[in-house]
Amino acid sequence: MNPLFAELQWLPRVPQEFSSRLRALPNSDGPLGNELQSLASSALDLNQLTKLSKVIDKARVNGKSLDPLAPFRLAILSNSTIDLILPALVASAARHGIALDVIQPSYDQVAQEALTPDSKVNSSKPDAVLFALDYRALPLKLCLGDAQASDAVVNGVIGYLQALREGIKANSNALCIFQSFAPPVETLFGSLDRALPGTLRSLIERINCELAEMVLGSGDVLLDVAGLAETVGLSDWHDPQLWNMAKCPFSDQLIPLYADHVARIVAAIRGKSRKVLILDLDNTVWGGVIGDDGLEGIQIAQGDARGEAYLAVQRLALDLRQRGVVLAVCSKNTDEVARRPFEDHPEMLLKLDHIAVFQANWSDKATNIQAIAEELSLGLDAMVFLDDNPAERGLVRTLLPQVAVPELPDEPAFYARTLAAGGYFESVAFASEDLARAGFYQDNAKRANLQKQVGGVEAYLASLDMTITFQPFDATGRARIVQLVNKSNQYNLTTRRYTDPEVAEAEADPAVFTLQVRLADIFGDNGMISVVICRPAEPGVWEIDSWLMSCRVLGRKVEHMVLREILEHARAEGISKLTGVYRPTDRNKLVVDHYAKLGFTKVDEEESGLTRWELFVAGTDPESAPMRIASRGFVGTKENLPA
Amino acid sequence: MDEPQIYAGLAKTFDDVFDDDSIQVTPELSAKDVDGWDSLTHIRLMLSVEKAFKVKFTTSEIGSLKNVGDLVALIKQRC
Numbered sequence: 001m002n003p004l005f006a007e008l009q010w011l012p013r014v015p016q017e018f019s020s021r022l023r024a025l026p027n028s029d030g031p032l033g034n035e036l037q038s039l040a041s042s043a044l045d046l047n048q049l050t051k052l053s054k055v056i057d058k059a060r061v062n063g064k065s066l067d068p069l070a071p072f073r074l075a076i077l078s079n080s081t082i083d084l085i086l087p088a089l090v091a092s093a094a095r096h097g098i099a100l101d102v103i104q105p106s107y108d109q110v111a112q113e114a115l116t117p118d119s120k121v122n123s124s125k126p127d128a129v130l131f132a133l134d135y136r137a138l139p140l141k142l143c144l145g146d147a148q149a150s151d152a153v154v155n156g157v158i159g160y161l162q163a164l165r166e167g168i169k170a171n172s173n174a175l176c177i178f179q180s181f182a183p184p185v186e187t188l189f190g191s192l193d194r195a196l197p198g199t200l201r202s203l204i205e206r207i208n209c210e211l212a213e214m215v216l217g218s219g220d221v222l223l224d225v226a227g228l229a230e231t232v233g234l235s236d237w238h239d240p241q242l243w244n245m246a247k248c249p250f251s252d253q254l255i256p257l258y259a260d261h262v263a264r265i266v267a268a269i270r271g272k273s274r275k276v277l278i279l280d281l282d283n284t285v286w287g288g289v290i291g292d293d294g295l296e297g298i299q300i301a302q303g304d305a306r307g308e309a310y311l312a313v314q315r316l317a318l319d320l321r322q323r324g325v326v327l328a329v330c331s332k333n334t335d336e337v338a339r340r341p342f343e344d345h346p347e348m349l350l351k352l353d354h355i356a357v358f359q360a361n362w363s364d365k366a367t368n369i370q371a372i373a374e375e376l377s378l379g380l381d382a383m384v385f386l387d388d389n390p391a392e393r394g395l396v397r398t399l400l401p402q403v404a405v406p407e408l409p410d411e412p413a414f415y416a417r418t419l420a421a422g423g424y425f426e427s428v429a430f431a432s433e434d435l436a437r438a439g440f441y442q443d444n445a446k447r448a449n450l451q452k453q454v455g456g457v458e459a460y461l462a463s464l465d466m467t468i469t470f471q472p473f474d475a476t477g478r479a480r481i482v483q484l485v486n487k488s489n490q491y492n493l494t495t496r497r498y499t500d501p502e503v504a505e506a507e508a509d510p511a512v513f514t515l516q517v518r519l520a521d522i523f524g525d526n527g528m529i530s531v532v533i534c535r536p537a538e539p540g541v542w543e544i545d546s547w548l549m550s551c552r553v554l555g556r557k558v559e560h561m562v563l564r565e566i567l568e569h570a571r572a573e574g575i576s577k578l579t580g581v582y583r584p585t586d587r588n589k590l591v592v593d594h595y596a597k598l599g600f601t602k603v604d605e606e607e608s609g610l611t612r613w614e615l616f617v618a619g620t621d622p623e624s625a626p627m628r629i630a631s632r633g634f635v636g637t638k639e640n641l642p643a
Numbered sequence: 644m645d646e647p648q649i650y651a652g653l654a655k656t657f658d659d660v661f662d663d664d665s666i667q668v669t670p671e672l673s674a675k676d677v678d679g680w681d682s683l684t685h686i687r688l689m690l691s692v693e694k695a696f697k698v699k700f701t702t703s704e705i706g707s708l709k710n711v712g713d714l715v716a717l718i719k720q721r722c
Contacts, residue, residue: 046687046690046691047659047660047687047691048659050662050687051662054662081683083683084683084686084687241702242686242690244702245686245702245705246683246686248686252686252687252690253694
C-alpha cells in the first residue's frame with residue numbers, strides 16, 4: 001500500500017506524548033477544541049483515532065465545551081458496517097476544525113430512513129446526510145452487450161439515488177453528500193469489460209458519470225470515493241475478507257484516509273477550507289540556494305531531473321492560483337536576491353505578478369507568516385505553508401498551530417503530490433468569482449512590514465535539543481571545509497576562497513586557529529555548518545580571517561556560540577584582542593551587522609563599505625544559547641563533551 | 644518469536660485497542676473477561692494484531708479462536 005496515502009504522510013508523525021495528553025484532557029478547564037484539534041493533527045492510525053473520538057464523546061456527554069470547533073451534525077446512511085469508521089470520522093473532523101455529531105440509524109435501512117418523514121435521520125434535523133453506499137448497495141444486473149438493458153440499469157440506479165435525495169429534501173431539507181462508486185477488482189472478460197455495455201465495470205463507470213452530473217446541477221455534494229480508490233489502487237481498497245467477516249466496505253488500513261476525506265468535505269461545507277499557499281523559495285520552489293548558487297546555479301530547468309521536480313511545485317501553485325488560492329512567499333533571503341529568479345530566470349513559471357505578498361528577509365518565518373495573514377486580512381487558519389526544511393516546519397507548527405504545514409519527503413519529485421494529497425484547499429463548489437479571487441487579494445496587498453516578533457522563539461530553540469560540536473580543521477573535515485569556504489556567499493564576512501592545499505596549510509600551522517562547527521538537533525544532523533580561521537596579527541591579537549556559516553541554521557544563535565568558543569581558546573593562548581573585518585560583496589549584506597550584533601566595536605570604515613572591528617577578550621561574555629557544547633581535538637585543552 | 648515476546652507484543656496491542664493498560668494478557672483471557680470486547684472490537688483487535696505482527700489470518704483461523712492462548716499459538720506458527 002502506498003504509505004503517502006495509507007499513512008497520511010503529509011501529516012506530522014504522532015507525538016510520543018499523544019496518550020498522556022489524551023488522558024489529561026478530561027481534567028482540563030475551559031473549552032477543549034484547540035487541544036482536540038492539535039491532538040487530531042498528526043497521522044493517527046485507526047486505534048488512535050478511536051481513542052480520540054472516545055474522549056470527544058465523553059467530553060460531549062459531560063457537557064464540556066468543544067469551542068472553537070464548529071458543530072456539525074452528519075447523518076450517515078449506509079449499506080455496510082460503518083461502526084469501525086464512525087470514531088475515525090469524529091476524530092478526523094476535529095483535525096479540520098469540526099465538532100462532528102454523527103447520527104447513525106440501523107444497519108442497511110437506507111431507503112426507509114430517507115423516505116420516512118419521522119425516521120431517526122429525518123427527525124434529528126442533520127446539517128447533512130452522507131450516503132455512504134458502495135456498489136453492493138445498487139441493483140446492478142449484468143446485461144452483457146445489451147446497450148438498452150444497461151441504460152435501464154443505469155437509469156434505475158440514478159432514479160433510486162434521486163428518490164433518496166428527494167426524501168431527505170422533503171423531510172429534513174439536509175444537504176446531501178453522495179459518494180461515487182469504487183468498481184470491484186474482478187473483471188469478466190478482461191480489458192473488454194470497460195468497452196462492453198452491461199458489465200459491472202462499464203455500468204459503474206456510467207453511474208459515476210451521471211451521478212456527478214446530477215450533483216453538479218443540484219447543489220448537492222460529491223465525495224469522490226471512486227477517485228480515492230483509484231488513487232490508492234482498487235486491489236488495496238477492496239478487502240473481500242473484511243467484507244465477508246464484518247461487512248466493512250473497504251480495507252481497514254484506509255479508514256484514516258477515507259475519514260480525512262469526509263472531514264475535508266464537511267469542513268469545506270462549513271467554509272473552513274484554506275485560502276492561501278505560502279511558499280518557501282530555496283529548495284522548495286527551485287533547487288539550490290539563490291544567495292549562494294546565483295541565478296545560473298539554481299535548478300529549475302526543463303530537462304533537469306531535479307529542476308523538473310521544482311517546476312511541478314510551481315505548476316501546481318499556479319493552477320491553484322487559477323482556481324482562487326492566493327499565493328505568498330516567505331523566505332529567509334535578501335529581498336532583491338529572492339526576487340531575481342522571478343524577474344530574470346527564463347524557466348520560472350511563477351512571476352512576481354502571481355505573488356500577493358512577498359516576504360523575503362531574515363526574520364523568523366512565524367513572524368513573517370503572521371505579517372502575510374495581516375496583510376491579506378485572513379486568519380492564520382486559512383494558511384498553508386510549504387517548506388523543505390523540517391526545522392522551519394517545526395518552528396511554524398509550534399508557534400502558529402493554526403497554520404497547516406505539510407510534511408515533505410526527501411525527494412522533491414514528490415513535493416507536488418504530497419501537497420495535493422493533503423487536500424488543504426478542498427472545495428465543494430466552484431464559482432466564477434473564484435477565478436478572480438487571487439487577483440483581488442493581490443491588488444490590496446502591499447508588502448507587509450515586520451515589527452513585532454512572535455513570542456516563544458527562545459522556547460522553541462530550547463525544544464530543538466541542539467548539540468554544537470567544535471573541532472579544529474582536520475583531514476576528515478577538509479573536503480567539506482573547502483566546499484563551504486568556496487560556496488558560501490551570504491553568511492560570509494570576507495568571502496576569501498581557499499584551495500584544498502591552502503586549507504591543509506592552515507590546518508597544519510600551529511599559529512593559526514581554525515574551527516569547524518557542526519550542529520545536530522531533534523530533526524537530525526545538519527553536518528558542518530560554520531567555519532572560522534583566525535590568524536596571528538600583532539602580538540596578542542588574532543585577526544579573524546574568515547568566518548562563514550550555512551544559512552540553514554540562521555536564527556539559532558550559532559554565531560554567538562562560535563564567538564564564545566573563539567574567546568575561550570583566545571584566553572587559553574594569551575590573546576587579548578580579536579579583530580575582524582567585513583568585506584562587502586553583492587551577496588553578503590546579511591552580515592553587515594554581524595560584528596556589531598556580537599558586541600565588537602567599529603574602528604574603521606572605508607568608502608567601499610568595508611568595516612573593521614575589534615573586541616577585547618578580557619571581560620567579554622557574549623550571549624549564550626540553549627545548546628549542548630562538545631569541543632574536541634584541540635591541542636592542549638581538555639576534551640569537553642556533553643553529559 | 645518466543646511466547647514471552649508474543650505476550651509482550653499482545654499486551655501493547657490490547658492497550659491500543661481497548662485503551663486500558665490494566666488488562667492482563669493471559670492464555671485464558673477471552674472476550675467475556677474484557678469490558679468492550681464486542682464483535683466489532685474483536686475485528687479491530689484481529690486487524691491490529693495482524694498489523695503489529697505483520698501476519699495475515701484466514702477467516703477460519705479467526706473463527707476458531709477461543710482465547711488468547713489460541714491466538715498466541717497461531718502467531719507462533721507464523722513468526
